[in-house]
Amino acid sequence: MRFGLTEDQGLFGRSLRGFLADRLPLDALRRLAETGTGFDAELWRGLGELGLHGLLVPEEHGGAGLGMLDAALAAEALGYHAAPAPFAAALVMAVQAFRSAGDAEQQRQWLPRIAAGQARIGLGFAGLAGQTGRAALRLEGGRLSGALDGLMDGGEATHFLAYLADGRAALIEAGAPGVTATLRRSVDRTRALVDLDLAGAAPVALLQSSNDPLAAARRVRDAGRVMLAADTLGAAQNMLDRAVAYANERVQFGRVIGSFQGVKYMCADMATMLEPCRAMVWYAAYAQDAVPEEAAMVASHAKAHLAEVGREVARLATEVHGGMGFTDLLGLHHQFKRITFDRQALGGPERCRHDAAVAQGWVAA
Amino acid sequence: MDLTLTPKHRALREEVDAFIAAHRDAAPRPGGGRKRPDRKALDWQALLLKHGYFARTIPREYGGFGAPHDVIELAIIADAFSRAGISPGIHNQGISMLVPTLLEVGTEEQKRRWIGPTIRGETIWCQGYSEPGSGSDLAAAQTRAAVEDGHFVINGQKIWTSSAHFADMMFLLCRTEPDKSKHAGLSYLLLPMSAPGIEVRPLRTMTGRAEFNETFFTDVRVPVDQIVMGRGDGWHVANVTLKYERMLLGDPNKLQQRLEATRRMMEQPGADGARLLDRAEWRDRLLRLQGEVIAARNHNMRLLTETAEGVDSGLGRFIVKYHGTMLAHRLASLALDVMGSTGLLYEPQGEVAEDDPATTWQIDYMYDIGLIIGGGSSNIQKNIIGERGLGLPREPKAAVPAGRN
Numbered sequence: 001m002r003f004g005l006t007e008d009q010g011l012f013g014r015s016l017r018g019f020l021a022d023r024l025p026l027d028a029l030r031r032l033a034e035t036g037t038g039f040d041a042e043l044w045r046g047l048g049e050l051g052l053h054g055l056l057v058p059e060e061h062g063g064a065g066l067g068m069l070d071a072a073l074a075a076e077a078l079g080y081h082a083a084p085a086p087f088a089a090a091l092v093m094a095v096q097a098f099r100s101a102g103d104a105e106q107q108r109q110w111l112p113r114i115a116a117g118q119a120r121i122g123l124g125f126a127g128l129a130g131q132t133g134r135a136a137l138r139l140e141g142g143r144l145s146g147a148l149d150g151l152m153d154g155g156e157a158t159h160f161l162a163y164l165a166d167g168r169a170a171l172i173e174a175g176a177p178g179v180t181a182t183l184r185r186s187v188d189r190t191r192a193l194v195d196l197d198l199a200g201a202a203p204v205a206l207l208q209s210s211n212d213p214l215a216a217a218r219r220v221r222d223a224g225r226v227m228l229a230a231d232t233l234g235a236a237q238n239m240l241d242r243a244v245a246y247a248n249e250r251v252q253f254g255r256v257i258g259s260f261q262g263v264k265y266m267c268a269d270m271a272t273m274l275e276p277c278r279a280m281v282w283y284a285a286y287a288q289d290a291v292p293e294e295a296a297m298v299a300s301h302a303k304a305h306l307a308e309v310g311r312e313v314a315r316l317a318t319e320v321h322g323g324m325g326f327t328d329l330l331g332l333h334h335q336f337k338r339i340t341f342d343r344q345a346l347g348g349p350e351r352c353r354h355d356a357a358v359a360q361g362w363v364a365a
Numbered sequence: 366m367d368l369t370l371t372p373k374h375r376a377l378r379e380e381v382d383a384f385i386a387a388h389r390d391a392a393p394r395p396g397g398g399r400k401r402p403d404r405k406a407l408d409w410q411a412l413l414l415k416h417g418y419f420a421r422t423i424p425r426e427y428g429g430f431g432a433p434h435d436v437i438e439l440a441i442i443a444d445a446f447s448r449a450g451i452s453p454g455i456h457n458q459g460i461s462m463l464v465p466t467l468l469e470v471g472t473e474e475q476k477r478r479w480i481g482p483t484i485r486g487e488t489i490w491c492q493g494y495s496e497p498g499s500g501s502d503l504a505a506a507q508t509r510a511a512v513e514d515g516h517f518v519i520n521g522q523k524i525w526t527s528s529a530h531f532a533d534m535m536f537l538l539c540r541t542e543p544d545k546s547k548h549a550g551l552s553y554l555l556l557p558m559s560a561p562g563i564e565v566r567p568l569r570t571m572t573g574r575a576e577f578n579e580t581f582f583t584d585v586r587v588p589v590d591q592i593v594m595g596r597g598d599g600w601h602v603a604n605v606t607l608k609y610e611r612m613l614l615g616d617p618n619k620l621q622q623r624l625e626a627t628r629r630m631m632e633q634p635g636a637d638g639a640r641l642l643d644r645a646e647w648r649d650r651l652l653r654l655q656g657e658v659i660a661a662r663n664h665n666m667r668l669l670t671e672t673a674e675g676v677d678s679g680l681g682r683f684i685v686k687y688h689g690t691m692l693a694h695r696l697a698s699l700a701l702d703v704m705g706s707t708g709l710l711y712e713p714q715g716e717v718a719e720d721d722p723a724t725t726w727q728i729d730y731m732y733d734i735g736l737i738i739g740g741g742s743s744n745i746q747k748n749i750i751g752e753r754g755l756g757l758p759r760e761p762k763a764a765v766p767a768g769r770n
């Protein structure tokens with residue numbers, strides 16, 4: 001028994017972080033965030049070279065065949081640097097969707113394309129995850145119509161995977177006839193949402209091979225929730241690190257502000273809230289692969305808990321920076337908004353805690 | 366304690382309700398203190414002033430309505446506007462901070478000259494306090510004003526100056542007596558932003574807009590009589606203004622408006638047809654906040670009464686800014702949570718057009734953090750509460766040199 005990362009995992013996290021630190025200095029991040037699409041071709045290529053695209057794709061389909069814990073480490077690094085790159089939906093949830101509800105042929109056809117970075121799939125869950133907005137899709141005679149709001153990783157996506165209320169999912173091409181995708185820039189300019197309007201669009205694949213489609217859909221949702229929790233972990237850690245550094249530099253009343261107990265206690269509070277979150281995210285990710293009976297419960301709890309801690313850290317770290325924290329000058333707000341996004345997407349804490357109660361059989365769904 | 370409504374009070378309540386019903390279409394959206402008031406806001410302001418729903422107790426000779434101070438009247442008016450979700454008029458740094466400062470310590474001439482145009486929303490003020498090296502340590506301000514042939518000649522830099530890019534005037538804290546001790550060397554000047562030598566450079570905030578600025582002064586000349594109280598009294602005057610600023614930042618009527626707006630959203634059926642208000646966990650969050658807002662409003666009534674009776678509320682007043690800004694943050698937090706993923710959409714319209722609700726709440730949510738910092742951060746408020754309010758000893762002045770720990 002060992003609760004911790006392997007050497008390889010530690011190395012992977014560090015190298016990814018090094019890469020992102022190098023690629024995303026503040027001026028670059030500011031420029032990329034301007035568009036609000038949550039995508040940059042060069043960054044995407046670079047992440048592919050580091051093996052991110054095929055991280056979860058089984059080796060037989062051209063991926064690295066790694067697990068959810070590895071994916072969570074990647075999400076954490078992306079959150080730490082507020083990277084404008086599709087990940088939670090395009091590279092984790094989509095892969096899980098194919099693996100849990102795609103047939104062998106669909107997996108053979110699509111997983112290699114995901115691993116190669118060619119298929120970038122925006123994914124829409126709507127009601128199944130407690131997202132707000134429109135969620136009314138009809139599949140009639142093999143054609144999909146209706147509206148679905150708030151698809152994640154939808155900016156510059158090549159495809160959309162739209163979940164139906166019954167847990168089946170339809171894959172459609174972004175530019176296909178009958179597909180209108182409206183980019184919605186979110187407050188987090190490093191990740192966009194897309195609203196879909198469909199008028200008789202023809203899916204290129206229908207994922208319906210699970211004998212319990214709703215359960216399969218929930219597993220995909222849980223994978224996404226763990227990723228958003230890990231993303232918040234990274235973003236919050238970044239804000240804490242910067243607050244501590246600032247508290248060590250900034251002088252008021254002839255003293256570095258970190259020497260005031262008020263400031264020290266803010267930093268200590270952030271650390272105390274955040275530190276256990278790391279192990280929680282690790283476990284929640286690990287459980288997705290290895291502890292099926294707890295996977296749903298801990299995924300929702302991790303998402304909810306990180307959202308609560310993230311909100312506190314986001315406020316406190318900004319406060320430590322004083323007026324500087326409220327400006328664009330230090331770019332601290334990129335992580336602040338990352339945390340906002342992670343909280344509001346795929347169901348807020350109330351909804352997640354409800355799902356955790358359902359997962360434990362305390363209440364009916 | 367006597368809150369019985371006299372027939373006069375009841376008549377006022379009916380009158381205000383009738384006014385709102387008749388004129389609500391003329392009202393601009395609530396908020397908007399971060400923009401120059403447009404025609405609609407100015408007309409609305411004029412209408413409110415005429416009816417005595419704004420600046421009610423400010424004497425007529427200064428442009429107010431001149432009613433005697435009556436806490437219940439003020440509460441009736443504030444309550445009617447927040448219940449209806451209608452703008453109660455303009456709240457900006459001039460109206461809520463400088464005007465009461467002048468009423469308290471200004472000269473007759475200053476009151477006659479500045480209060481009228483300021484409360485009408487015509488003259489916009491900005492606050493020149495913070496500098497790159499002195500934020501929390503406000504008394505360390507270095508911006509210098511030397512006296513030369515009947516003028517102050519100002520040199521230096523201010524930062525985080527909200528609204529400076531559209532303000533007409535500034536109230537400025539600067540050092541006029543360099544030989545005196547830190548706190549005794551400051552003065553509080555009034556100067557036009559059009560004065561030669563002032564340069565305003567916008568600073569982008571986390572909202573993506575440039576709501577505040579850096580303000581540079583190079584040999585800016587101001588007649589020596591443009592001072593509030595005397596030379597060396599700046600720290601005292603600055604603190605009078607801060608007192609009102611902190612009341613403004615903790616304003617319970619704003620909290621009430623927020624609460625009502627959130628309740629209205631929670632009454633709307635969601636995508637699944639259910640109302641959030643029907644779900645216990647959501648209702649309880651709202652109710653907890655409602656309880657706190659009720660406490661804040663009752664507390665405010667008590668403070669207003671004490672002020673009217675000439676009592677300094679001390680502790681009761683010191684807690685208002687910290688309490689109110691944290692509560693505002695939690696109200697905005699709930700509003701975002703209520704909106705869920707659709708509440709993430711963010712397209713600020715800039716200075717001209719109105720923002721959509723999701724964008725407005727996101728801006729409020731971020732701005733609330735700014736207000737937790739501005740006007741004296743929460744830590745500074747806690748120091749004041751502990752030291753001045755509760756009589757605890759001051760923090761030891763440990764000598765910790767910069768850059769080390």
Ligand SMILES: Cc1cc2nc3c(=O)[nH]c(=O)nc-3n(C[C@H](O)[C@H](O)[C@H](O)COP(=O)(O)OP(=O)(O)OC[C@H]3O[C@@H](n4cnc5c(N)ncnc54)[C@H](O)[C@@H]3O)c2cc1C
Nearest residue numbers: 260262319322323494495500501525527735739740742744
């Ligand atoms: C939205 C917004 C609007 C503003 N508008 C204006 C304006 O119009 N005009 C103007 O002049 N200024 C304005 N300000 C500036 C504001 O007054 C300052 O930001 C504030 O006073 C804090 O100063 P600072 O930014 O230098 O932070 P610092 O003083 O550097 O503080 C950094 C951190 O250290 C803490 N700290 C400092 N001293 C102590 C202590 N003794 N004990 C414990 N903790 C301490 C603070 O609490 C804070 O968390 C605005 C600020 C904001 C955010």
